Amino acid sequence: xxxxxxxxxxxxxxxxxxxxxxxxxxxxxxxxxxxxxxxxxxxxxxxxxxxxxxxxxxxxxxxxxxxxxxxxxx
Amino acid sequence: xxxxxxxxxxxxxxxxxxxxxxxxxxxxxxxxxxxxxxxxxxxxxxxxxxxxxxxxxxxxxxxxxxxxxxxxxxxxxxxxxxxxxxxxxxxxxxxxxxxxxxxxxxxxxxxxxxxxxxxxxxxxxxxxxxxxxxxxxxxxxxxxxxxxxxxxxxxxxxxxxxxxxxxxxxxxxxxxxxxxxxxxxxxxxxxxxxxxxxxxxxxxxxxxxxxxxxxxxxxxxxxxxx
Amino acid sequence: xxxxxxxxxxxxxxxxxxxxxxxxxxxxxxxxxxxxxxxxxxxxxxxxxxxxxxxxxxxxxxxxxxxxxxxxxxxxxxxxxxxxxxxxxxxxxxxxxxxxxxxxxxxxxxxxxxxxxxxxxxxxxxxxxxxxxxxxxxxxxxxxxxxxxxxxxxxxxxxxxxxxxxxxxxxxxxxxxxxxxxxxxxxxxxxxxxxxxxxxxxxxxxxxxxxxxxxxxxxxxxxxxxxxxx
Numbered sequence: 314x315x316x317x318x319x320x321x322x323x324x325x326x327x328x329x330x331x332x333x334x335x336x337x338x339x340x341x342x343x344x345x346x347x348x349x350x351x352x353x354x355x356x357x358x359x360x361x362x363x364x365x366x367x368x369x370x371x372x373x374x375x376x377x378x379x380x381x382x383x384x385x386x387x
Numbered sequence: 388x389x390x391x392x393x394x395x396x397x398x399x400x401x402x403x404x405x406x407x408x409x410x411x412x413x414x415x416x417x418x419x420x421x422x423x424x425x426x427x428x429x430x431x432x433x434x435x436x437x438x439x440x441x442x443x444x445x446x447x448x449x450x451x452x453x454x455x456x457x458x459x460x461x462x463x464x465x466x467x468x469x470x471x472x473x474x475x476x477x478x479x480x481x482x483x484x485x486x487x488x489x490x491x492x493x494x495x496x497x498x499x500x501x502x503x504x505x506x507x508x509x510x511x512x513x514x515x516x517x518x519x520x521x522x523x524x525x526x527x528x529x530x531x532x533x534x535x536x537x538x539x540x541x542x543x544x545x546x547x548x549x550x551x552x553x554x555x556x557x558x559x560x561x562x563x564x565x566x567x568x569x570x571x572x573x574x575x576x577x578x579x580x581x582x583x584x585x586x587x588x589x590x591x592x593x594x595x596x597x598x599x600x601x602x603x604x605x606x607x608x609x610x611x612x613x
Numbered sequence: 614x615x616x617x618x619x620x621x622x623x624x625x626x627x628x629x630x631x632x633x634x635x636x637x638x639x640x641x642x643x644x645x646x647x648x649x650x651x652x653x654x655x656x657x658x659x660x661x662x663x664x665x666x667x668x669x670x671x672x673x674x675x676x677x678x679x680x681x682x683x684x685x686x687x688x689x690x691x692x693x694x695x696x697x698x699x700x701x702x703x704x705x706x707x708x709x710x711x712x713x714x715x716x717x718x719x720x721x722x723x724x725x726x727x728x729x730x731x732x733x734x735x736x737x738x739x740x741x742x743x744x745x746x747x748x749x750x751x752x753x754x755x756x757x758x759x760x761x762x763x764x765x766x767x768x769x770x771x772x773x774x775x776x777x778x779x780x781x782x783x784x785x786x787x788x789x790x791x792x793x794x795x796x797x798x799x800x801x802x803x804x805x806x807x808x809x810x811x812x813x814x815x816x817x818x819x820x821x822x823x824x825x826x827x828x829x830x831x832x833x834x835x836x837x838x839x840x841x842x843x
Contacts, residue, residue: 351718352652352653352654352718353653355654355657355714355715355717355718356653356654356656356657356714358714359657359660359661359710359711359714359715360638360641360657360660362707362710362711362714363660363664363707363711364634364638366703366706366707366710367631367634367703367707367816369703370699370700370703370820371627371631371820374820374823374824374827377827378823378826378827378830381827381830381831381834382830384834385830385833385834385837
């Protein structure tokens with residue numbers, strides 16, 4: 314269970330970057346046609362914040378749970 | 388009912404007597420009111436900002452900051468020497484203690500609020516507009532709501548490590564309606580708008596005060612129980 | 614439910630929620646159409662709105678369990694309140710950071726005193742007060758009671774704050790807010806939004822249960838420490 318907890322965040326982050334990068338890259342030709350890239354940055358940052366904060370909470374809970382279990386095991 | 392009222396008034400009387408002996412809180416709040424007026428004078432560029440446009444906001448914020456100074460110390464005496472126990476084992480119900488403390492705080496803050504209004508009127512040359520009576524009413528209702536909330540949380544903060552420094556964090560988010568409606572009413576009166584425009588705000592201030600008192604009275608027992 | 618059961622259920626829900634979130638990300642990047650007026654930036658809406666909804670759900674849960682805790686004094690209710698409060702701060706933070714990112718593009722400014730943003734900001738600070746009060750008392754039981762009072766007063770004030778902020782806002786000229794969340798939302802956008810709301814909610818519930826289980830373990834540890842000390 315702990316192993317899964319460790320793997321999931323890392324793999325999700327990699328997966329999401331892999332997913333979003335080509336999607337955004339595909340939009341670049343239209344952006345080059347005279348529009349600014351800024352909205353794309355904002356969207357990327359917003360989605361990155363959402364997943365990072367969520368995963369951050371997941372990892373925080375996982376870490377605290379491991380600490381308490383260790384201390385209970387004593 | 389009369390027993391309850393006499394219990395509340397006994398507490399009000401006791402707190403006011405204690406305050407008048409030292410006049411500490413009154414002095415602190417009063418000095419703050421005047422000095423804040425001085426600082427605000429220097430913080431406003433009167434070439435670009437007409438004081439009566441911003442005076443309402445400054446008055447209310449000064450009352451809030453100064454009020455916290457005074458109300459934060461409400462339970463200071465009780466926190467020392469375990470005097471809180473004495474208050475709690477008295478036959479007065481907890482909500483009577485709360486109402487007594489709150490009304491005593493109001494009796495201290497309301498004159499200070501009037502002082503702030505007077506000082507700012509003097510310093511900024513304000514015109515008290517069409518209806519000074521409504522202005523005073525708005526201040527009174529706002530002060531009542533403010534005192535109701537801050538007295539409850541003063542009891543909370545006096546039992547924490549952080550003490551009074553916690554009070555602004557707990558109270559400020561909750562004060563937004565009071566500030567909005569209070570400044571809205573005051574600002575309009577100061578620029579000479581008719582009273583009818585302002586009565587909606589005054590009603591909201593009254594509703595806020597009533598709700599704050601009811602909630603405070605209901606929850607105070609959970610704060611001070613052993 | 615036992616702590617073990619909570620953990621299993623919580624982990625299950627959290628995994629489903631995370632998978633749902635990934636699906637939503639795919640939907641919002643590849644499937645849903647671009648909004649005509651606001652362009653690409655409008656897609657932020659699909660994480661911003663569900664985060665807001667979840668933050669308010671968490672707060673409601675915290676206030677409710679806090680009130681019940683003061684009434685029934687069951688420690689489990691307090692654990693639920695803490696878990697909900699933490700979730701509320703997390704999802705509130707997402708809402709408060711994605712909002713300005715969207716606002717900068719859509720309305721030209723990072724912060725407008727938009728009623729919902731303002732309300733969430735104040736809510737976030739009420740939660741902050743909740744945690745500060747909890748952790749700054751000598752007697753932890755007092756901290757729990759104080760925190761419960763903070764949550765209840767906050768919940769009761771929220772309608773007032775909402776009304777007053779709306780009224781204030783109606784008087785002051787603000788950037789025109791395009792409302793992409795009315796009933797006129799096109800089908801694919803509505804689907805994406807609702808899927809996202811569902812994913813966020815499931816995710817929150819799963820993590821809430823895990824956080825609740827964690828709090829239960831903390832209490833067990835404290836109880837053990839007290840028994841040893843006695």
